[in-house]
Amino acid sequence: DKGNHRHFMAKEIYEQPETVSHTLSHYVDMSSDKVALREALPFDFATLKRLTISACGTASYAGIVAKYWFERYARLPVDVDVASEFRYREPPLEQGGLSLFISQSGETADTLAALRYCAGQGQHIASLLNSPESTMARESQVVFPTLCGPEIGVASTKAFTAQLTALASLAVAAGVARGTISAQQEAELVHSLTTLPTAISAALALEGQVEDIAKRLSKAKDVLYLGRGQMYPIAMEGALKLKELSYIHAEAYPAGELKHGPIALVDELMPVIVVAPSDELMAKTLSNMQEVAARGGKIILITDEVGKQTVGEGVAEVLVLPKVASFVAPILATIPVQLLAYHTASFMGTDVDQPRNLAKSVTVE
Ligand code: M6R
Numbered sequence: 500d501k502g503n504h505r506h507f508m509a510k511e512i513y514e515q516p517e518t519v520s521h522t523l524s525h526y527v528d529m530s531s532d533k534v535a536l537r538e539a540l541p542f543d544f545a546t547l548k549r550l551t552i553s554a555c556g557t558a559s560y561a562g563i564v565a566k567y568w569f570e571r572y573a574r575l576p577v578d579v580d581v582a583s584e585f586r587y588r589e590p591p592l593e594q595g596g597l598s599l600f601i602s603q604s605g606e607t608a609d610t611l612a613a614l615r616y617c618a619g620q621g622q623h624i625a626s627l628l629n630s631p632e633s634t635m636a637r638e639s640q641v642v643f644p645t646l647c648g649p650e651i652g653v654a655s656t657k658a659f660t661a662q663l664t665a666l667a668s669l670a671v672a673a674g675v676a677r678g679t680i681s682a683q684q685e686a687e688l689v690h691s692l693t694t695l696p697t698a699i700s701a702a703l704a705l706e707g708q709v710e711d712i713a714k715r716l717s718k719a720k721d722v723l724y725l726g727r728g729q730m731y732p733i734a735m736e737g738a739l740k741l742k743e744l745s746y747i748h749a750e751a752y753p754a755g756e757l758k759h760g761p762i763a764l765v766d767e768l769m770p771v772i773v774v775a776p777s778d779e780l781m782a783k784t785l786s787n788m789q790e791v792a793a794r795g796g797k798i799i800l801i802t803d804e805v806g807k808q809t810v811g812e813g814v815a816e817v818l819v820l821p822k823v824a825s826f827v828a829p830i831l832a833t834i835p836v837q838l839l840a841y842h843t844a845s846f847m848g849t850d851v852d853q854p855r856n857l858a859k860s861v862t863v864e
Contacts, residue, residue, distance in 0.1 A: 506851045508652035512837050515660050516696040518647035522661045526668035532686040534672040541640040542597050542623040544676035552579040553613040554601035557655040561662035562601050563732035564829050573673035582609035598622040603658040604860040605633025629658050652852045653859045654743050656837050663830045691824035698821045702834035712816050713842035719770050724751040726774040727784045729829045734774045737836030743854050744844035754787040767795040774832050777805035778825035801835050
């Protein structure tokens with residue numbers, strides 16, 4: 500049932516204040532602002548030397564954001580790779596390490612093969628899944644649920660933000676166990692997660708402005724997405740969503756890589772979507788953005804009030820998100836990239852819920 504929405508995807512985008520809140524209530528105790536994992540862990544975060552994450556598509560971008568979080572807050576080294584590469588590389592893995600697999604369906608062939616490889620290497624096997632009855636669930640020692648309900652649209656939306664919410668909570672839990680964050684920091688980080696549902700609702704209200712931008716995006720042949728640090732995987736997610744839904748060619752680059760090649764693509768016809776809510780790296784990204792603007796690129800900046808004040812004039816469009824703690828900013832910044840792809844595609848009249856050539860669950864390699 501699509502409710503009042505034209506597509507399942509729209510319904511799923513709009514469910515996110517509730518789904519994020521629901522996921523969060525599984526992982527944290529909102530009354531004390533502490534993480535509270537319910538799953539019995541077959542490993543100990545305190546003594547872990549390395550975390551290896553494998554996943555495909557959108558789930559792999561959740562893994563990249565998680566790498567920033569685990570490294571920053573838990574000082575835990577993280578390797579993350581798409582499962583289709585990881586499985587054939589056969590990387591050496593230290594006995595007793597932790598391997599984590601992220602999947603909405605729990606059935607993706609490459610991710611499952613990566614899981615089986617890691618199990619064979621004596622790794623602890625953990626999965627973050629939306630389908631508790633899946634093959635990956637059966638083959639994992641511990642399953643962390645995303646709890647966002649069935650996702651019908653082929654393009655992943657609410658599963659991604661649920662994955663991020665769970666991963667953020669796990670990174671805080673790891674930080675607490677490893678003594679790399681204080682009780683005070685734990686409370687601040689958990690509190691910042693609890694601000695998300697309201698902030699996401701506010702971001703969804705950008706829809707009218709997004710529709711205007713989408714009309715123009717629908718005429719583009721190529722679109723560039725830029726982000727730095729934890730915003731880089733959100734740029735990748737934005738580019739993937741646009742490709743999947745509208746069939747417009749889109750690429751994401753880490754903002755600092757721009758001058759190493761891709762800036763050659765920029766001309767007056769090139770929309771460039773810059774994902775830069777205010778954080779420690781925003782100023783760097785904005786200076787890369789000015790280089791694009793100087794070459795005529797049409798900038799669409801996703802930021803917050805602080806970012807908007809910093810850029811001043813000269814940017815074609817600014818989508819202003821509510822200000823949240825930088826820890827949770829990638830989760831919030833996902834909303835406008837989803838809306839941009841959705842509205843560009845629905846404006847073009849493509850089959851949003853069932854894009855050509857794609858399957859919801861990729862069970863063959
Ligand atoms: O079910 P999974 O999470 O394992 O699926 C992984 C990818 O196939 C999936 O995220 C795909 O990239 C989506 N179509 C993205 O919107």
